[in-house]
Amino acid sequence: MKMDIVLIPGDGIGPDIVREAVKVLDAVMDKSGHTVKYTTCLAGGCAIDETGVPLPPSTLEAAQKSDAVLLGAVGGPKWDTVPGDMRPEKALLGLRGGLGLFCNLRPAILYPQLSAACPLKEEVVAGGLDIMVVRELTGGIYFGERGLSADGQSAYDTMAYSTAEVERIARKAFEIARGRSGRLTSVDKANILETSRLWRKTVECCATAYPDVQLTHLYVDNAAMQLVRAPRQFDVIVTENMFGDILSDEASMITGSIGMLPSASLREDSFGMYEPIHGSAPDIAGKDLANPLATILSAAMMLRHTFKLEEEAKMVETAVSRVLEAGWRTGDIFSEGCSKVGTRQMGTLVAEAV
Amino acid sequence: MKMDIVLIPGDGIGPDIVREAVKVLDAVMDKSGHTVKYTTCLAGGCAIDETGVPLPPSTLEAAQKSDAVLLGAVGGPKWDTVPGDMRPEKALLGLRGGLGLFCNLRPAILYPQLSAACPLKEEVVAGGLDIMVVRELTGGIYFGERGLSADGQSAYDTMAYSTAEVERIARKAFEIARGRSGRLTSVDKANILETSRLWRKTVECCATAYPDVQLTHLYVDNAAMQLVRAPRQFDVIVTENMFGDILSDEASMITGSIGMLPSASLREDSFGMYEPIHGSAPDIAGKDLANPLATILSAAMMLRHTFKLEEEAKMVETAVSRVLEAGWRTGDIFSEGCSKVGTRQMGTLVAEAV
Ligand SMILES: CC(C)[C@H](C(=O)O)[C@@H](O)C(=O)O
Numbered sequence: 026m027k028m029d030i031v032l033i034p035g036d037g038i039g040p041d042i043v044r045e046a047v048k049v050l051d052a053v054m055d056k057s058g059h060t061v062k063y064t065t066c067l068a069g070g071c072a073i074d075e076t077g078v079p080l081p082p083s084t085l086e087a088a089q090k091s092d093a094v095l096l097g098a099v100g101g102p103k104w105d106t107v108p109g110d111m112r113p114e115k116a117l118l119g120l121r122g123g124l125g126l127f128c129n130l131r132p133a134i135l136y137p138q139l140s141a142a143c144p145l146k147e148e149v150v151a152g153g154l155d156i157m158v159v160r161e162l163t164g165g166i167y168f169g170e171r172g173l174s175a176d177g178q179s180a181y182d183t184m185a186y187s188t189a190e191v192e193r194i195a196r197k198a199f200e201i202a203r204g205r206s207g208r209l210t211s212v213d214k215a216n217i218l219e220t221s222r223l224w225r226k227t228v229e230c231c232a233t234a235y236p237d238v239q240l241t242h243l244y245v246d247n248a249a250m251q252l253v254r255a256p257r258q259f260d261v262i263v264t265e266n267m268f269g270d271i272l273s274d275e276a277s278m279i280t281g282s283i284g285m286l287p288s289a290s291l292r293e294d295s296f297g298m299y300e301p302i303h304g305s306a307p308d309i310a311g312k313d314l315a316n317p318l319a320t321i322l323s324a325a326m327m328l329r330h331t332f333k334l335e336e337e338a339k340m341v342e343t344a345v346s347r348v349l350e351a352g353w354r355t356g357d358i359f360s361e362g363c364s365k366v367g368t369r370q371m372g373t374l375v376a377e378a379v
Numbered sequence: 380m381k382m383d384i385v386l387i388p389g390d391g392i393g394p395d396i397v398r399e400a401v402k403v404l405d406a407v408m409d410k411s412g413h414t415v416k417y418t419t420c421l422a423g424g425c426a427i428d429e430t431g432v433p434l435p436p437s438t439l440e441a442a443q444k445s446d447a448v449l450l451g452a453v454g455g456p457k458w459d460t461v462p463g464d465m466r467p468e469k470a471l472l473g474l475r476g477g478l479g480l481f482c483n484l485r486p487a488i489l490y491p492q493l494s495a496a497c498p499l500k501e502e503v504v505a506g507g508l509d510i511m512v513v514r515e516l517t518g519g520i521y522f523g524e525r526g527l528s529a530d531g532q533s534a535y536d537t538m539a540y541s542t543a544e545v546e547r548i549a550r551k552a553f554e555i556a557r558g559r560s561g562r563l564t565s566v567d568k569a570n571i572l573e574t575s576r577l578w579r580k581t582v583e584c585c586a587t588a589y590p591d592v593q594l595t596h597l598y599v600d601n602a603a604m605q606l607v608r609a610p611r612q613f614d615v616i617v618t619e620n621m622f623g624d625i626l627s628d629e630a631s632m633i634t635g636s637i638g639m640l641p642s643a644s645l646r647e648d649s650f651g652m653y654e655p656i657h658g659s660a661p662d663i664a665g666k667d668l669a670n671p672l673a674t675i676l677s678a679a680m681m682l683r684h685t686f687k688l689e690e691e692a693k694m695v696e697t698a699v700s701r702v703l704e705a706g707w708r709t710g711d712i713f714s715e716g717c718s719k720v721g722t723r724q725m726g727t728l729v730a731e732a733v
């Protein structure tokens with residue numbers, strides 16, 4: 026197979042971690058005989074600096090023509106004062122919207138090797154954590170109309186959803202739940218929001234096609250509590266864009282393994298954009314300090330979801346586990362008794378383990 | 380002083396717990412020489428059953444004429460299928476909006492006597508937790524325009540804020556921070572939402588009048604993470620209505636003391652509505668099993684904020700601490716080695732300790 030991958034290193038530690046993921050992908054190619062063509066593109070703060078806009082049209086075009094995108098991270102305090110429409114984050118929204126990536130998968134997994142970093146008591150997470158948050162990514166209040174009044178004294182944002190938008194993400198979530206434990210929790214605020222009532226009704230409708238999946242509904246405030254109180258009750262969570270933003274970050278933090286967590290943004294075909302869930306950490310950029318594992322695991326998700334190379338995906342995931350098992354750690358996940366390594370050496374270790 | 384208090388027991392365990400709070404208030408009156416007149420009103424599911432609407436106009440009128448409202452809890456599965464506009468929750472929104480209660484105070488405190496119930500590791504909460512969430516309560520997406528398209532295929536909700544709305548809640552939060560550690564965290568999603576940018580700008584403006592308060596801004600997704608990772612970094616958190624709903628519930632759950640937590644909903648004058656943050660727990664209603672302490676502590680907040688009886692408020696809070704210290708527990712907070720009591724006995728114990 027010949028793979029056509031667009032790399033968007035982005036800002037801060039983005040270039041450091043994407044470089045290591047490429048190292049690991051190359052090792053997989055060597056072993057599997059597949060070939061890959063990389064095209065590196067600008068997006069985020071660095072694109073603002075070089076081209077004046079966060080998402081140059083050429084980047085979106087290149088992404089559209091490719092099989093998959095691997096993204097590092099965008100943003101940083103340097104661009105925090107630019108006006109709303111010109112922020113680095115706009116690049117993410119532009120890519121998500123422009124590429125039609127409505128389905129965001131965010132696995133929240135507790136790595137047993139890192140359980141010391143988990144902020145929850147042992148008895149709360151005993152048996153491990155493995156939650157899949159399925160976040161709607163191209164609708165809701167992120168993409169609705171918004172505005173500021175002429176006098177600057179009032180502002181509004183609109184949360185909007187159509188049945189079709191809810192249906193397609195719900196179906197993805199039901200499929201995923203079916204392939205796991207068969208339990209799906211849909212999160213909304215149906216006691217207040219009209220969009221949530223539409224959401225709940227539509228999810229209920231879809232449920233009839235998945236009698237083998239056990240569906241429950243939770244209000245978002247309750248979900249935020251339950252994630253802390255008893256996270257093991259969750260298997261797959263499906264929710265709208267902003268609730269998904271909040272809950273997936275909370276879910277990843279309760280694992281304590283946040284430097285390790287990848288994500289995939291998908292649509293109906295095999296195309297996808299893959300990125301770590303952590304930020305651009307500008308303070309440690311270029312210092313060989315960043316943890317590349319979340320990006321490496323994002324590349325594994327790419328092999329699985331876009332290229333259907335399940336075996337190769339597992340190869341990368343196993344390599345990461347073995348490197349952790351052997352005690353290698355970057356600074357962010359370091360604990361007593363382990364061996365500290367830099368970004369590059371971590372990448373090399375995983376590539377070798379592949 | 381003669382106090383005019385409206386009681387809204389509501390649904391589920393509401394009547395059980397309000398009754399005990401009254402018992403404690405009466406004990407305070409006995410000791411302090413103040414007098415109180417109670418008026419009991421309907422709201423929530425029981426009001427739907429008796430009058431056809433969740434918030435009868437007579438209830439709102441009585442509340443408007445009173446000095447303060449003490450509310451138990453509203454809602455339950457029995458009314459989950461009624462249409463959006465007729466839900467028990469509408470009573471809460473009607474009271475908040477109708478009484479102009481824009482400022483919701485939700486203390487999240489870890490009771491040392493209950494630290495076993497805290498889901499976070501000891502080292503994460505060492506030294507205790509005492510966070511005050513200040514939630515805007517009469518604006519945002521809870522009160523914005525919403526609707527369903529004629530064909531039922533799409534829905535929208537509007538999040539709207541004016542500078543004036545942000546200013547008044549920000550000022551309250553700055554005042555509260557000034558009276559505590561002097562640290563205030565404002566939570567928004569200014570990288571996406573126009574209302575959040577207005578929010579941030581307005582809070583920044585207010586900050587100039589409070590040079591002694593140290594203001595920081597956090598995105599809501601990051602705040603949801605930080606509450607789990609390092610909750611002790613927070614003292615006072617101020618945020619808009621829906622973010623406040625989610626984060627205050629998360630904050631209360633990380634304390635593990637959720638059966639204990641009161642809340643106050645205030646406006647510029649001394650009027651206030653006071654209620655426990657927990658729900659109506661219909662499964663244990665009327666069984667002498669509910670924990671009345673959150674409602675009793677809500678009554679203490681009433682003494683403090685509405686009647687400016689700081690000493691009497693402390694009297695109640697100290698009584699609760701002493702009863703816990705002595706090992707008395709309702710079922711929800713029971714642990715090995717303590718003595719289990721019912722709702723009524725718990726109320727009596729606190730009243731006696733007063
Ligand atoms: C950077 C920001 C716009 C983005 C979001 O809110 O979606 C991020 O928090 C994420 O979750 O990917």
Ligand SMILES: CC(C)[C@H](C(=O)O)[C@@H](O)C(=O)O
Binds near residue numbers: 468624
């Ligand atoms: C019952 C519900 C409408 C309410 C809210 O969301 O405000 C509750 O969750 C709360 O926080 O008081």
